[in-house]
Amino acid sequence: MNYESHLSRLAVALEESAIRKMGTVGSRVPDLISFAPGYPSPDTFPWTECRGIIDSLLEDREASTLQYGPTRGFAPLLESLRDVLGTRGIEAAAEELLITTGSQQGLDLVARVLVDPGDVVLVELPAYTGALAAFRNAQATLVGVRQDAGGIDLDHLVAVATRLRANGQRPRFLYVVPNFQNPTGVLLARERRAALLEAVTNLDLLLVEDDPYGDLYFGEVHGRDETRPVKADDRDGRVIYLSSFSKTLAPGFRVGWMTAPAVIASRCEIAKQAIDLCTGALDQRVVWHALDSGLLAAQAPKLRAHYEAKRDVMAAALARELDGQATWDNPRGGFFLWAKLPGGIDAEALLRRALGHGVLFVVGRAFFVDGSGRDRVRLSFSAPRVDRLEEGVRRLAAAVREEMGTAQPVNPGGGTSGTGTPIG
Secondary structure (H helix, E strand, O other): OOHHHHOOHHHHHOOOOHHHHHHHHHOOOOOOEEOOOOOOOHHHOOHHHHHHHHHHHHHHOOHHHHOOOOOOOOHHHHHHHHHHHHHOOOOOOHHHEEEEOHHHHHHHHHHHHHOOOOOEEEEEEOOOHHHHHHHHHOOOEEEEEEEEOOEEOHHHHHHHHHHHHHOOOOOOEEEEOOOOOOOOOOOOOHHHHHHHHHHHHHOOOEEEEEOOOOOOEOOOOOHHHHOOOHHHHOOOOOEEEEEEOOOOOOHHHOOEEEEOOHHHHHHHHHHHHHHOOOOOHHHHHHHHHHHHOOHHHHHHHHHHHHHHHHHHHHHHHHHHHHEOOEEEOOOOEOOEEEEEOOOOOOHHHHHHHHHHOOEEOEEHHHHOOOOOOOOEEEEEOOOOOHHHHHHHHHHHHHHHHHHHOOOOOOOOOOOEOOOOOEOO
């Protein structure tokens, strides 16, 4: 039977996540060291505390713990989220909040509610692959806005939006990750955040702000002052803000949230009803207890120290093994190090060789909507143990040296800055 003939146009067009695909490929390689997925370290999970919370919830035998719940979310958790947002400078009314099954669902809901097939969505060059997939699934036309070493290039944003409108196209929104951007790790400066909000206001754009890493800043960052969300200064209801507990508690609980203008939040709630009815009741209660007990607040400094130490290990190993053969910036938070390969090396060719050495990464092209990024790789330092980080970099360096002997020059798709961040 020809099942292909029964598929919808959307189903035929669906693209597998580049990061998930790497996991499938890697499962066939023995003793693989993977720098591909942005997974939190299992060493940071509060196993004992979570077990205590779950045991207590189940012992109480409160029916709602294992029952369907409101689509909008568990009321005590929603109330606690208002306090969390308050620490980030954001005021949110109850009707502006929605619990999502991870922030990935938030991206999907935003796309369903705001995008018609063919509509233009603006994204950073490069941008998080999960967001690109969500927007493509809504059949959006994705148009890139360059970054420089400080984050999104606002002059280019204005130029792109102006050009599109001159061609009769109205961008639906701009998607950004201001805090330790995935994949570049860039922290958008405070002054540029203010300028970004002014720019989208002048352009009459909605801004979708994704903030999974804002609490994971390292010692050289002055806390939440530098990571203050753009949403905190939004006075016109122009910013839709997404965040998650996946990186700070555990991703297995699948609890994220959004705050958006009430009209948009309501539409997202209705769309969510058709997807999963509600986020898991037990998951939401575990997160609520973790917030209410102070567990999450106690976790934060431990997480920052853990991931900063791992960043330092990977950066030192790269300097030792690939000095002069690759360039990168040391991120000031988050999970990722973004590297530019030496001239002539194509990341996809290097990946094939690296698999032979037992190391995996994500090729840069997966993050670009304009076909560029062929000389970039994203290296995640969050999940592997320290000894595996060092060994993985040794394997990567061996693959780079081998590839340098056979590579042909590649066009990365535009100019580059000296820091390895695309500007053209």
